Amino acid sequence: MGIGSKLMMQAINLAKSLNKKFIWLGVWKDNLNALSFYQKVGFISMESILLRLVMTIRLTTL
Numbered sequence: 001m002g003i004g005s006k007l008m009m010q011a012i013n014l015a016k017s018l019n020k021k022f023i024w025l026g027v028w029k030d031n032l033n034a035l036s037f038y039q040k041v042g043f044i045s046m047e048s049i050l051l052r053l054v055m056t057i058r059l060t061t062l
Helices: 003-017 032-040
Strands: 022-028 044-049 052-058
Touching: 003 022, 003 032, 022 032, 032 052
Parallel strands: none
Antiparallel strands: 022 052, 044 052
């Protein structure tokens, strides 16, 4: 597991410990590496706003 994956898991675990149900993030639509990474850890696309894509992960299913 790389440093990015470790940091993301820390963020997800922190959000869970704070009883959060979702994490939302914004990413540029043409940043394919970032999109692939976020999808691998469970984020899904929610909506597109201009050049950005809003993604979320539901924490209660992890």
